[in-house]
Amino acid sequence: MRKETAADLVAFLVVAREQSFTRAAAQLGVSQSALSQTMRGLEARLGVRLLARTTRRVSATEAGERLLRAVGPRFAEVDAELEAVMALRDKPAGTIRLTASENAAASVLLPALEGFLPKYPDIKVEIITDVGLTDIVAERFDAGVRFGEMVASGMISVRIAPDARMAVVGAPSYFTERKPPITPQDLTEHDCINLRLPTHGGLYSWEFEKSGRELNVRVEGQLVFGTAGLILDAARAGLGLAYLTEEQVSGDLKSGRLVRVLGDWCAPFSGYHLYYPSRRQPTQAFALLVEALRYRGSANLSRNARRPREN
Template sequence: MIHPSEFGALRAFVTVAEHRSFTRAAAVLGVSASALSQLVRGLEERLGVRLLNRTTRSVSLTEAGAALTDEAGEALSNLSGALDHARQAAGRPAGALRIHCFHAAAEMFLLPVLGAFTRDYPDVVLDLTIDDTVVDIVEKGFDAAIRIGEVIERDMVAVRLGGDIRQIAVAAPSYIARHGAPQTPGDLLDHHCIRWRWPGHERPYAWEFFQDGRWFSVAVEGPVIANSRSFTYEAAIAGAGIAFLKEASVAQAVGEGRLVPLLESWSAPFAGFYLCYPQQRQMAPSLRAFVDAVAAPFRDKSV
Protein backbone atom coordinates (compact mmCIF):
# COMPACT_ATOMS: atom_id res chain seq x y z
CA MET A 1 0.00 0.00 0.00
CA ILE A 2 1.29 3.44 -0.85
CA HIS A 3 1.49 5.88 2.03
CA PRO A 4 -0.87 8.89 1.64
CA SER A 5 2.05 11.33 1.88
CA GLU A 6 3.63 9.80 -1.20
CA PHE A 7 0.76 10.95 -3.40
CA GLY A 8 1.97 14.51 -2.93
CA ALA A 9 5.55 13.53 -3.66
CA LEU A 10 4.53 11.63 -6.80
CA ARG A 11 2.51 14.58 -8.02
CA ALA A 12 5.49 16.86 -7.37
CA PHE A 13 7.86 14.56 -9.26
CA VAL A 14 5.53 14.10 -12.26
CA THR A 15 5.01 17.87 -12.55
CA VAL A 16 8.77 18.49 -12.52
CA ALA A 17 9.22 15.72 -15.11
CA GLU A 18 6.57 17.24 -17.39
CA HIS A 19 8.03 20.76 -17.22
CA ARG A 20 11.72 19.77 -16.95
CA SER A 21 12.08 22.59 -14.44
CA PHE A 22 11.65 22.93 -10.67
CA THR A 23 10.86 26.63 -11.07
CA ARG A 24 8.07 26.13 -13.64
CA ALA A 25 6.67 23.12 -11.77
CA ALA A 26 6.66 25.10 -8.50
CA ALA A 27 4.65 27.87 -10.21
CA VAL A 28 2.10 25.31 -11.45
CA LEU A 29 1.72 23.71 -8.02
CA GLY A 30 1.81 26.94 -6.05
CA VAL A 31 4.78 26.01 -3.85
CA SER A 32 8.39 27.13 -3.60
CA ALA A 33 11.06 25.51 -5.75
CA SER A 34 13.05 24.54 -2.63
CA ALA A 35 10.03 22.78 -1.07
CA LEU A 36 9.43 20.96 -4.34
CA SER A 37 13.06 19.86 -4.50
CA GLN A 38 12.82 18.44 -0.96
CA LEU A 39 9.67 16.49 -1.84
CA VAL A 40 11.31 14.91 -4.86
CA ARG A 41 14.55 14.19 -3.04
CA GLY A 42 12.60 12.53 -0.22
CA LEU A 43 10.81 10.34 -2.77
CA GLU A 44 14.13 9.32 -4.30
CA GLU A 45 15.51 8.41 -0.86
CA ARG A 46 12.46 6.30 0.01
CA LEU A 47 12.62 4.49 -3.34
CA GLY A 48 16.38 4.11 -3.21
CA VAL A 49 16.89 5.30 -6.78
CA ARG A 50 17.70 8.57 -8.51
CA LEU A 51 14.79 9.84 -10.62
CA LEU A 52 16.20 13.13 -11.93
CA ASN A 53 19.56 14.36 -13.16
CA ARG A 54 20.00 17.92 -11.93
CA THR A 55 22.39 20.63 -13.12
CA THR A 56 22.34 24.37 -12.50
CA ARG A 57 20.64 24.87 -15.88
CA SER A 58 18.60 21.80 -16.62
CA VAL A 59 16.64 18.85 -15.28
CA SER A 60 16.44 15.51 -17.09
CA LEU A 61 14.97 12.12 -16.33
CA THR A 62 16.98 9.06 -15.45
CA GLU A 63 15.86 5.73 -16.89
CA ALA A 64 14.03 4.96 -13.63
CA GLY A 65 12.50 8.44 -13.62
CA ALA A 66 11.21 8.05 -17.18
CA ALA A 67 9.61 4.71 -16.32
CA LEU A 68 7.96 6.13 -13.20
CA THR A 69 6.69 9.14 -15.16
CA ASP A 70 5.01 6.91 -17.73
CA GLU A 71 3.22 4.83 -15.12
CA ALA A 72 2.57 7.32 -12.31
CA GLY A 73 1.68 10.16 -14.68
CA GLU A 74 -1.21 8.26 -16.20
CA ALA A 75 -2.39 7.03 -12.81
CA LEU A 76 -2.36 10.52 -11.31
CA SER A 77 -4.19 11.90 -14.33
CA ASN A 78 -6.87 9.23 -13.95
CA LEU A 79 -7.16 9.97 -10.24
CA SER A 80 -7.48 13.69 -10.89
CA GLY A 81 -10.14 13.03 -13.50
CA ALA A 82 -12.05 10.77 -11.13
CA LEU A 83 -12.04 13.47 -8.45
CA ASP A 84 -13.23 16.06 -10.99
CA HIS A 85 -16.07 13.76 -12.03
CA ALA A 86 -17.04 13.25 -8.41
CA ARG A 87 -17.19 17.01 -7.83
CA GLN A 88 -19.15 17.55 -11.03
CA ALA A 89 -21.56 14.79 -10.13
CA ALA A 90 -22.58 16.98 -7.23
CA GLY A 91 -23.39 19.74 -9.73
CA ARG A 92 -20.60 22.04 -8.57
CA PRO A 93 -18.32 23.43 -11.33
CA ALA A 94 -14.84 22.26 -10.44
CA GLY A 95 -11.64 20.86 -11.90
CA ALA A 96 -9.46 21.76 -14.87
CA LEU A 97 -10.98 23.03 -18.11
CA ARG A 98 -8.66 22.98 -21.16
CA ILE A 99 -9.43 25.74 -23.66
CA HIS A 100 -7.76 26.47 -27.01
CA CYS A 101 -8.15 30.04 -28.20
CA PHE A 102 -6.90 32.25 -31.04
CA HIS A 103 -4.93 35.30 -29.87
CA ALA A 104 -7.48 37.87 -31.04
CA ALA A 105 -10.35 35.90 -29.52
CA ALA A 106 -8.62 35.71 -26.14
CA GLU A 107 -8.47 39.50 -25.98
CA MET A 108 -12.01 39.99 -27.27
CA PHE A 109 -13.93 37.29 -25.42
CA LEU A 110 -11.90 35.87 -22.52
CA LEU A 111 -10.33 38.89 -20.86
CA PRO A 112 -13.65 40.76 -20.38
CA VAL A 113 -15.20 37.86 -18.42
CA LEU A 114 -12.14 36.33 -16.78
CA GLY A 115 -12.30 38.27 -13.53
CA ALA A 116 -15.96 37.48 -12.88
CA PHE A 117 -15.57 33.83 -13.89
CA THR A 118 -12.65 33.14 -11.57
CA ARG A 119 -14.53 34.88 -8.75
CA ASP A 120 -17.79 33.00 -9.30
CA TYR A 121 -16.16 29.59 -9.89
CA PRO A 122 -13.07 29.40 -7.66
CA ASP A 123 -12.84 25.60 -8.01
CA VAL A 124 -12.45 25.72 -11.81
CA VAL A 125 -8.94 25.98 -13.25
CA LEU A 126 -8.85 27.42 -16.78
CA ASP A 127 -5.92 25.81 -18.61
CA LEU A 128 -5.62 28.15 -21.61
CA THR A 129 -3.58 27.50 -24.76
CA ILE A 130 -3.55 30.75 -26.74
CA ASP A 131 -2.22 30.48 -30.28
CA ASP A 132 -3.48 30.56 -33.86
CA THR A 133 -2.78 26.92 -34.66
CA VAL A 134 -5.82 25.00 -35.90
CA VAL A 135 -5.78 21.85 -33.79
CA ASP A 136 -8.12 18.89 -33.49
CA ILE A 137 -9.93 19.69 -30.25
CA VAL A 138 -10.80 16.11 -29.37
CA GLU A 139 -7.45 14.59 -30.38
CA LYS A 140 -5.50 17.17 -28.36
CA GLY A 141 -7.71 16.77 -25.29
CA PHE A 142 -9.28 20.24 -25.21
CA ASP A 143 -12.72 20.78 -23.74
CA ALA A 144 -13.56 23.74 -25.97
CA ALA A 145 -12.06 26.28 -28.37
CA ILE A 146 -12.70 29.80 -29.63
CA ARG A 147 -11.92 30.27 -33.32
CA ILE A 148 -13.33 31.65 -36.55
CA GLY A 149 -16.19 29.76 -38.15
CA GLU A 150 -14.38 28.59 -41.26
CA VAL A 151 -12.05 26.28 -39.31
CA ILE A 152 -14.61 24.61 -37.02
CA GLU A 153 -15.14 20.89 -37.50
CA ARG A 154 -18.66 19.98 -38.66
CA ASP A 155 -19.47 17.73 -35.69
CA MET A 156 -18.83 20.50 -33.14
CA VAL A 157 -21.44 22.48 -31.24
CA ALA A 158 -20.76 26.12 -32.16
CA VAL A 159 -22.00 29.19 -30.26
CA ARG A 160 -21.56 32.43 -32.16
CA LEU A 161 -19.75 35.27 -30.39
CA GLY A 162 -20.29 38.75 -31.79
CA GLY A 163 -20.94 39.72 -35.39
CA ASP A 164 -19.22 39.41 -38.73
CA ILE A 165 -15.63 40.49 -39.25
CA ARG A 166 -13.88 41.94 -42.29
CA GLN A 167 -10.29 41.93 -43.42
CA ILE A 168 -8.83 44.84 -45.39
CA ALA A 169 -5.51 45.67 -46.97
CA VAL A 170 -3.71 48.62 -45.37
CA ALA A 171 -0.47 50.50 -45.87
CA ALA A 172 1.31 53.50 -44.36
CA PRO A 173 1.10 56.83 -46.24
CA SER A 174 4.90 56.68 -46.69
CA TYR A 175 4.62 53.37 -48.56
CA ILE A 176 1.86 54.67 -50.84
CA ALA A 177 3.91 57.80 -51.57
CA ARG A 178 6.78 55.62 -52.78
CA HIS A 179 4.88 52.81 -54.55
CA GLY A 180 1.35 54.03 -55.21
CA ALA A 181 -1.87 52.25 -54.24
CA PRO A 182 -3.21 49.04 -55.85
CA GLN A 183 -6.51 49.49 -57.66
CA THR A 184 -7.47 45.80 -57.88
CA PRO A 185 -6.43 42.72 -55.90
CA GLY A 186 -4.38 41.61 -58.89
CA ASP A 187 -2.26 44.74 -58.57
CA LEU A 188 -0.97 43.41 -55.24
CA LEU A 189 1.33 41.11 -57.19
CA ASP A 190 3.38 44.20 -58.09
CA HIS A 191 3.63 45.41 -54.49
CA HIS A 192 5.58 44.58 -51.33
CA CYS A 193 3.15 42.63 -49.19
CA ILE A 194 3.70 41.71 -45.56
CA ARG A 195 2.57 38.12 -45.41
CA TRP A 196 1.25 36.07 -42.50
CA ARG A 197 1.61 32.32 -42.05
CA TRP A 198 -0.85 30.18 -40.11
CA PRO A 199 1.10 28.40 -37.36
CA GLY A 200 1.76 24.87 -38.54
CA HIS A 201 1.44 25.77 -42.24
CA GLU A 202 4.33 25.92 -44.69
CA ARG A 203 2.89 28.49 -47.10
CA PRO A 204 1.75 32.00 -46.18
CA TYR A 205 -1.96 32.77 -46.07
CA ALA A 206 -3.43 33.78 -49.45
CA TRP A 207 -5.41 37.02 -49.16
CA GLU A 208 -9.14 36.57 -49.75
CA PHE A 209 -11.39 39.01 -51.63
CA PHE A 210 -14.99 39.06 -52.84
CA GLN A 211 -16.57 40.08 -56.16
CA ASP A 212 -19.70 39.17 -58.11
CA GLY A 213 -20.96 36.84 -55.40
CA ARG A 214 -17.81 34.76 -55.04
CA TRP A 215 -14.66 34.64 -52.97
CA PHE A 216 -11.23 34.37 -54.57
CA SER A 217 -7.70 34.47 -53.21
CA VAL A 218 -4.46 36.15 -54.24
CA ALA A 219 -1.11 34.55 -53.34
CA VAL A 220 0.74 37.81 -52.73
CA GLU A 221 4.51 38.21 -52.59
CA GLY A 222 6.73 40.37 -50.46
CA PRO A 223 9.89 40.78 -48.38
CA VAL A 224 8.43 39.82 -44.98
CA ILE A 225 6.67 36.68 -43.71
CA ALA A 226 5.65 36.41 -40.05
CA ASN A 227 3.49 34.14 -37.91
CA SER A 228 2.34 37.07 -35.76
CA ARG A 229 -0.57 39.28 -36.81
CA SER A 230 0.57 42.03 -34.45
CA PHE A 231 4.00 42.03 -36.10
CA THR A 232 2.50 42.46 -39.59
CA TYR A 233 0.50 45.39 -38.21
CA GLU A 234 3.61 47.07 -36.82
CA ALA A 235 5.52 46.37 -40.05
CA ALA A 236 2.78 48.09 -42.04
CA ILE A 237 2.91 51.10 -39.69
CA ALA A 238 6.66 51.23 -40.31
CA GLY A 239 6.09 51.45 -44.06
CA ALA A 240 7.52 48.03 -44.93
CA GLY A 241 4.61 47.14 -47.21
CA ILE A 242 0.91 46.32 -47.43
CA ALA A 243 -0.66 44.17 -44.72
CA PHE A 244 -4.00 42.32 -44.63
CA LEU A 245 -5.68 42.58 -41.21
CA LYS A 246 -9.01 42.65 -39.42
CA GLU A 247 -10.70 46.00 -39.92
CA ALA A 248 -11.36 46.42 -36.20
CA SER A 249 -7.68 45.91 -35.36
CA VAL A 250 -6.55 48.75 -37.66
CA ALA A 251 -9.43 51.16 -37.07
CA GLN A 252 -7.51 53.40 -34.65
CA ALA A 253 -4.43 53.61 -36.89
CA VAL A 254 -6.65 54.40 -39.90
CA GLY A 255 -8.48 57.08 -37.91
CA GLU A 256 -5.16 58.64 -36.91
CA GLY A 257 -3.87 58.59 -40.48
CA ARG A 258 -1.04 56.15 -39.75
CA LEU A 259 -2.56 53.56 -42.09
CA VAL A 260 -4.62 53.93 -45.27
CA PRO A 261 -7.30 51.34 -46.18
CA LEU A 262 -7.00 49.84 -49.65
CA LEU A 263 -9.30 47.80 -51.94
CA GLU A 264 -12.26 48.22 -49.57
CA SER A 265 -14.86 47.49 -52.23
CA TRP A 266 -13.28 44.05 -52.67
CA SER A 267 -13.41 43.22 -48.95
CA ALA A 268 -16.62 41.60 -47.68
CA PRO A 269 -17.62 40.59 -44.15
CA PHE A 270 -17.71 36.95 -43.10
CA ALA A 271 -18.82 34.96 -40.06
CA GLY A 272 -16.58 35.74 -37.14
CA PHE A 273 -15.72 33.92 -33.93
CA TYR A 274 -17.43 30.95 -32.31
CA LEU A 275 -17.06 29.08 -29.05
CA CYS A 276 -17.12 25.40 -30.02
CA TYR A 277 -17.01 22.10 -28.15
CA PRO A 278 -17.67 18.42 -28.90
CA GLN A 279 -21.24 17.18 -28.82
CA GLN A 280 -21.91 15.39 -25.55
CA ARG A 281 -24.86 13.75 -23.86
CA GLN A 282 -24.27 15.47 -20.53
CA MET A 283 -22.14 18.59 -20.31
CA ALA A 284 -19.84 18.92 -17.31
CA PRO A 285 -20.91 21.75 -14.95
CA SER A 286 -17.55 23.49 -15.38
CA LEU A 287 -17.90 23.59 -19.19
CA ARG A 288 -21.53 24.70 -18.91
CA ALA A 289 -20.48 27.56 -16.63
CA PHE A 290 -17.71 28.60 -19.04
CA VAL A 291 -19.96 28.55 -22.11
CA ASP A 292 -22.62 30.57 -20.31
CA ALA A 293 -20.10 33.15 -19.10
CA VAL A 294 -18.45 33.70 -22.49
CA ALA A 295 -21.67 33.69 -24.52
CA ALA A 296 -23.81 35.77 -22.14
CA PRO A 297 -22.82 39.22 -23.55
CA PHE A 298 -24.06 38.19 -27.01
CA ARG A 299 -27.30 36.37 -26.25
CA ASP A 300 -29.54 39.42 -26.46
CA LYS A 301 -27.90 40.77 -29.60
CA SER A 302 -28.83 39.88 -33.16
CA VAL A 303 -25.86 38.46 -35.04
Protein backbone atom coordinates (compact mmCIF):
# COMPACT_ATOMS: atom_id res chain seq x y z
CA MET A 1 0.00 0.00 0.00
CA ARG A 2 1.35 3.40 -0.97
CA LYS A 3 2.21 5.81 1.84
CA GLU A 4 -0.25 8.45 0.61
CA THR A 5 -3.07 5.89 0.50
CA ALA A 6 -2.49 4.99 4.15
CA ALA A 7 -2.60 8.64 5.14
CA ASP A 8 -5.78 9.17 3.10
CA LEU A 9 -7.43 6.16 4.76
CA VAL A 10 -6.67 7.62 8.18
CA ALA A 11 -8.30 10.88 7.08
CA PHE A 12 -11.33 8.99 5.76
CA LEU A 13 -11.78 7.15 9.07
CA VAL A 14 -11.81 10.43 10.99
CA VAL A 15 -14.30 12.07 8.60
CA ALA A 16 -16.60 9.03 8.66
CA ARG A 17 -16.57 8.84 12.45
CA GLU A 18 -16.98 12.57 13.04
CA GLN A 19 -19.55 12.94 10.21
CA SER A 20 -18.17 16.43 9.69
CA PHE A 21 -15.34 17.86 7.62
CA THR A 22 -15.01 20.75 10.07
CA ARG A 23 -14.49 18.54 13.14
CA ALA A 24 -12.32 16.07 11.25
CA ALA A 25 -10.08 18.83 9.86
CA ALA A 26 -9.60 20.27 13.37
CA GLN A 27 -8.72 16.83 14.71
CA LEU A 28 -6.25 16.15 11.90
CA GLY A 29 -4.72 19.61 11.99
CA VAL A 30 -5.42 20.43 8.32
CA SER A 31 -7.68 22.88 6.50
CA GLN A 32 -11.21 21.82 5.58
CA SER A 33 -10.54 22.44 1.89
CA ALA A 34 -7.38 20.32 1.95
CA LEU A 35 -9.25 17.49 3.67
CA SER A 36 -12.08 17.66 1.14
CA GLN A 37 -9.55 17.46 -1.69
CA THR A 38 -7.89 14.45 -0.05
CA MET A 39 -11.23 12.64 0.11
CA ARG A 40 -12.01 13.39 -3.53
CA GLY A 41 -8.59 12.05 -4.53
CA LEU A 42 -9.12 8.83 -2.55
CA GLU A 43 -12.55 8.31 -4.10
CA ALA A 44 -11.09 8.90 -7.58
CA ARG A 45 -8.35 6.32 -7.07
CA LEU A 46 -10.80 3.72 -5.72
CA GLY A 47 -13.43 4.50 -8.35
CA VAL A 48 -16.29 4.61 -5.82
CA ARG A 49 -17.96 7.27 -3.74
CA LEU A 50 -17.19 6.84 -0.05
CA LEU A 51 -18.95 9.86 1.48
CA ALA A 52 -22.37 11.39 0.93
CA ARG A 53 -22.19 15.14 1.54
CA THR A 54 -25.09 17.42 2.48
CA THR A 55 -25.18 20.96 3.85
CA ARG A 56 -25.68 19.61 7.39
CA ARG A 57 -23.62 16.42 7.65
CA VAL A 58 -21.36 13.91 6.02
CA SER A 59 -22.22 10.21 6.06
CA ALA A 60 -20.58 7.11 4.68
CA THR A 61 -22.06 5.49 1.59
CA GLU A 62 -22.53 1.71 1.39
CA ALA A 63 -18.98 1.40 0.04
CA GLY A 64 -17.74 3.78 2.73
CA GLU A 65 -19.40 1.76 5.49
CA ARG A 66 -17.75 -1.40 4.18
CA LEU A 67 -14.35 0.28 4.11
CA LEU A 68 -14.91 1.68 7.60
CA ARG A 69 -15.74 -1.77 9.00
CA ALA A 70 -12.80 -3.40 7.26
CA VAL A 71 -10.06 -0.84 7.79
CA GLY A 72 -11.08 0.80 11.09
CA PRO A 73 -10.26 -2.15 13.37
CA ARG A 74 -6.91 -2.71 11.63
CA PHE A 75 -5.79 0.86 12.21
CA ALA A 76 -6.96 0.53 15.83
CA GLU A 77 -4.75 -2.55 16.15
CA VAL A 78 -1.81 -0.61 14.73
CA ASP A 79 -2.41 2.21 17.24
CA ALA A 80 -2.54 -0.31 20.07
CA GLU A 81 0.72 -1.93 18.98
CA LEU A 82 2.43 1.44 18.69
CA GLU A 83 1.30 2.22 22.24
CA ALA A 84 2.69 -1.13 23.37
CA VAL A 85 6.03 -0.42 21.71
CA MET A 86 6.16 3.02 23.34
CA ALA A 87 5.62 1.34 26.69
CA LEU A 88 9.03 -0.33 26.29
CA ARG A 89 10.74 3.03 26.66
CA ASP A 90 12.63 3.79 29.84
CA LYS A 91 9.99 6.34 30.73
CA PRO A 92 6.27 5.46 30.50
CA ALA A 93 4.63 7.45 27.71
CA GLY A 94 1.46 7.69 25.68
CA THR A 95 -1.99 9.26 25.61
CA ILE A 96 -4.81 7.79 27.69
CA ARG A 97 -8.40 8.72 26.70
CA LEU A 98 -11.08 8.46 29.37
CA THR A 99 -14.81 9.17 29.43
CA ALA A 100 -16.45 10.07 32.75
CA SER A 101 -19.28 12.07 34.20
CA GLU A 102 -18.55 15.65 35.21
CA ASN A 103 -18.70 14.76 38.89
CA ALA A 104 -16.46 11.70 38.55
CA ALA A 105 -13.88 13.73 36.66
CA ALA A 106 -13.86 16.51 39.26
CA SER A 107 -14.09 14.46 42.45
CA VAL A 108 -12.03 11.36 41.58
CA LEU A 109 -9.91 11.74 38.44
CA LEU A 110 -8.48 15.23 38.88
CA PRO A 111 -7.38 14.73 42.53
CA ALA A 112 -5.57 11.52 41.53
CA LEU A 113 -3.95 13.17 38.50
CA GLU A 114 -2.51 15.96 40.66
CA GLY A 115 -0.04 13.50 42.09
CA PHE A 116 0.22 11.21 39.07
CA LEU A 117 1.07 13.50 36.15
CA PRO A 118 4.14 15.22 37.68
CA LYS A 119 5.73 11.78 38.15
CA TYR A 120 5.24 10.83 34.49
CA PRO A 121 5.71 13.90 32.25
CA ASP A 122 5.51 11.81 29.05
CA ILE A 123 1.98 10.54 29.84
CA LYS A 124 -0.98 12.56 28.58
CA VAL A 125 -4.55 12.08 29.80
CA GLU A 126 -7.62 13.23 27.86
CA ILE A 127 -10.94 13.26 29.75
CA ILE A 128 -14.25 13.68 27.91
CA THR A 129 -17.17 14.36 30.24
CA ASP A 130 -20.50 12.76 29.39
CA VAL A 131 -23.49 11.65 31.49
CA GLY A 132 -24.54 9.09 28.87
CA LEU A 133 -23.50 5.47 28.49
CA THR A 134 -20.67 5.92 26.01
CA ASP A 135 -19.52 2.88 24.03
CA ILE A 136 -15.82 3.10 24.90
CA VAL A 137 -14.83 0.57 22.23
CA ALA A 138 -16.68 2.27 19.37
CA GLU A 139 -15.56 5.73 20.50
CA ARG A 140 -11.97 4.52 20.95
CA PHE A 141 -11.60 5.38 24.63
CA ASP A 142 -9.06 3.50 26.70
CA ALA A 143 -11.44 3.33 29.65
CA GLY A 144 -14.58 4.79 31.16
CA VAL A 145 -15.70 5.76 34.65
CA ARG A 146 -19.22 4.94 35.81
CA PHE A 147 -21.01 3.71 38.92
CA GLY A 148 -20.17 0.08 39.60
CA GLU A 149 -23.46 -1.57 38.62
CA MET A 150 -23.55 0.37 35.35
CA VAL A 151 -20.44 -1.38 34.03
CA ALA A 152 -21.32 -3.75 31.20
CA SER A 153 -20.48 -7.44 31.40
CA GLY A 154 -17.24 -8.47 29.74
CA MET A 155 -15.41 -5.42 31.06
CA ILE A 156 -12.61 -5.36 33.60
CA SER A 157 -13.80 -3.17 36.46
CA VAL A 158 -11.64 -1.47 39.08
CA ARG A 159 -13.19 0.35 42.02
CA ILE A 160 -11.82 3.90 42.30
CA ALA A 161 -14.19 5.42 44.87
CA PRO A 162 -16.19 4.38 47.95
CA ASP A 163 -19.92 3.67 47.92
CA ALA A 164 -22.19 6.63 47.30
CA ARG A 165 -25.69 7.83 48.08
CA MET A 166 -28.04 10.18 46.32
CA ALA A 167 -29.60 13.19 48.04
CA VAL A 168 -32.76 15.19 47.34
CA VAL A 169 -32.02 18.80 48.20
CA GLY A 170 -33.57 22.24 47.97
CA ALA A 171 -32.74 25.76 49.12
CA PRO A 172 -34.36 27.04 52.36
CA SER A 173 -36.12 29.68 50.26
CA TYR A 174 -37.79 26.92 48.24
CA PHE A 175 -39.45 25.51 51.36
CA THR A 176 -40.83 28.84 52.65
CA GLU A 177 -44.19 28.13 51.01
CA ARG A 178 -43.92 24.37 50.47
CA LYS A 179 -44.03 21.42 52.82
CA PRO A 180 -41.00 19.09 52.57
CA PRO A 181 -41.85 15.76 50.92
CA ILE A 182 -42.22 12.87 53.36
CA THR A 183 -42.35 10.06 50.76
CA PRO A 184 -41.13 9.91 47.15
CA GLN A 185 -44.74 10.11 45.95
CA ASP A 186 -44.94 13.61 47.45
CA LEU A 187 -42.48 14.79 44.81
CA THR A 188 -45.35 15.01 42.34
CA GLU A 189 -46.42 18.17 44.21
CA HIS A 190 -43.00 19.81 43.89
CA ASP A 191 -40.95 21.57 41.21
CA CYS A 192 -38.11 19.17 40.49
CA ILE A 193 -35.09 19.95 38.34
CA ASN A 194 -34.75 17.26 35.69
CA LEU A 195 -31.69 15.76 34.00
CA ARG A 196 -31.82 15.00 30.27
CA LEU A 197 -29.95 11.78 29.42
CA PRO A 198 -28.02 12.13 26.14
CA THR A 199 -27.91 8.40 25.37
CA HIS A 200 -31.63 7.99 24.74
CA GLY A 201 -32.81 11.57 25.17
CA GLY A 202 -35.19 10.73 28.01
CA LEU A 203 -35.52 12.34 31.42
CA TYR A 204 -33.84 10.61 34.31
CA SER A 205 -36.28 9.09 36.82
CA TRP A 206 -35.35 9.45 40.49
CA GLU A 207 -34.73 6.13 42.24
CA PHE A 208 -35.49 5.37 45.89
CA GLU A 209 -35.38 2.43 48.27
CA LYS A 210 -36.50 1.89 51.86
CA SER A 211 -36.85 -1.37 53.79
CA GLY A 212 -36.53 -3.36 50.58
CA ARG A 213 -39.18 -1.32 48.79
CA GLU A 214 -37.97 0.25 45.56
CA LEU A 215 -39.59 3.20 43.79
CA ASN A 216 -38.83 5.05 40.55
CA VAL A 217 -40.43 8.48 40.36
CA ARG A 218 -40.66 10.50 37.16
CA VAL A 219 -40.62 14.02 38.49
CA GLU A 220 -41.90 17.21 36.88
CA GLY A 221 -40.65 20.77 36.96
CA GLN A 222 -39.93 23.90 34.97
CA LEU A 223 -36.23 23.23 34.43
CA VAL A 224 -34.32 20.54 32.54
CA PHE A 225 -30.52 20.49 32.24
CA GLY A 226 -27.89 18.25 30.71
CA THR A 227 -25.25 18.68 33.44
CA ALA A 228 -25.22 18.21 37.20
CA GLY A 229 -23.44 21.52 37.73
CA LEU A 230 -26.35 23.55 36.36
CA ILE A 231 -28.84 21.48 38.35
CA LEU A 232 -26.91 22.31 41.52
CA ASP A 233 -26.82 26.01 40.67
CA ALA A 234 -30.58 26.05 40.05
CA ALA A 235 -31.26 24.30 43.37
CA ARG A 236 -29.10 26.84 45.20
CA ALA A 237 -31.17 29.60 43.58
CA GLY A 238 -34.36 28.09 45.01
CA LEU A 239 -35.76 27.09 41.62
CA GLY A 240 -36.62 23.51 42.58
CA LEU A 241 -35.51 20.25 44.17
CA ALA A 242 -32.40 18.49 42.87
CA TYR A 243 -31.35 14.84 42.93
CA LEU A 244 -27.56 14.64 43.18
CA THR A 245 -24.89 12.62 44.97
CA GLU A 246 -24.10 13.36 48.60
CA GLU A 247 -20.56 14.27 47.58
CA GLN A 248 -21.84 16.96 45.20
CA VAL A 249 -23.96 18.70 47.85
CA SER A 250 -22.03 18.01 51.07
CA GLY A 251 -20.60 21.53 51.31
CA ASP A 252 -23.98 23.15 50.72
CA LEU A 253 -25.63 20.94 53.34
CA LYS A 254 -22.99 21.82 55.93
CA SER A 255 -23.33 25.55 55.25
CA GLY A 256 -27.12 25.44 55.27
CA ARG A 257 -27.30 26.66 51.69
CA LEU A 258 -29.29 23.53 50.86
CA VAL A 259 -31.63 21.37 52.92
CA ARG A 260 -31.92 17.61 52.49
CA VAL A 261 -35.20 15.69 52.36
CA LEU A 262 -36.11 12.01 51.90
CA GLY A 263 -32.75 10.95 53.33
CA ASP A 264 -34.23 7.70 54.66
CA TRP A 265 -35.25 6.78 51.10
CA CYS A 266 -31.74 7.07 49.61
CA ALA A 267 -29.85 3.79 49.97
CA PRO A 268 -26.10 3.41 49.30
CA PHE A 269 -24.94 2.02 45.97
CA SER A 270 -21.70 0.96 44.35
CA GLY A 271 -19.42 3.95 43.76
CA TYR A 272 -17.31 4.89 40.76
CA HIS A 273 -15.38 2.21 38.87
CA LEU A 274 -12.86 2.44 36.06
CA TYR A 275 -13.68 -0.09 33.34
CA TYR A 276 -12.08 -1.24 30.09
CA PRO A 277 -12.39 -4.20 27.67
CA SER A 278 -11.05 -7.51 28.96
CA ARG A 279 -9.27 -8.13 25.67
CA ARG A 280 -7.35 -4.87 25.94
CA GLN A 281 -3.60 -5.26 26.44
CA PRO A 282 -2.79 -2.49 28.95
CA THR A 283 0.24 -0.33 28.23
CA GLN A 284 2.65 0.54 31.00
CA ALA A 285 1.22 4.05 31.15
CA PHE A 286 -2.35 2.75 31.44
CA ALA A 287 -1.41 0.20 34.11
CA LEU A 288 0.27 2.92 36.17
CA LEU A 289 -2.83 5.11 35.96
CA VAL A 290 -5.10 2.26 37.03
CA GLU A 291 -2.98 1.70 40.13
CA ALA A 292 -2.99 5.42 40.89
CA LEU A 293 -6.80 5.48 40.71
CA ARG A 294 -7.46 2.18 42.53
CA TYR A 295 -9.56 2.68 45.68
CA ARG A 296 -7.94 1.11 48.72
CA GLY A 297 -10.44 1.99 51.43
CA SER A 298 -13.44 0.07 52.71
CA ALA A 299 -16.29 -0.13 50.19
CA ASN A 300 -19.06 -0.76 52.75
CA LEU A 301 -21.32 -1.81 49.89
CA SER A 302 -24.91 -2.46 50.92
CA ARG A 303 -25.99 -5.90 49.72
CA ASN A 304 -29.32 -4.58 48.51
CA ALA A 305 -27.99 -1.29 47.25
CA ARG A 306 -29.45 0.11 44.09
CA ARG A 307 -27.57 2.32 41.72
CA PRO A 308 -28.94 5.31 39.86
CA ARG A 309 -28.20 5.90 36.24
CA GLU A 310 -25.33 8.24 35.67
CA ASN A 311 -25.19 11.65 37.35
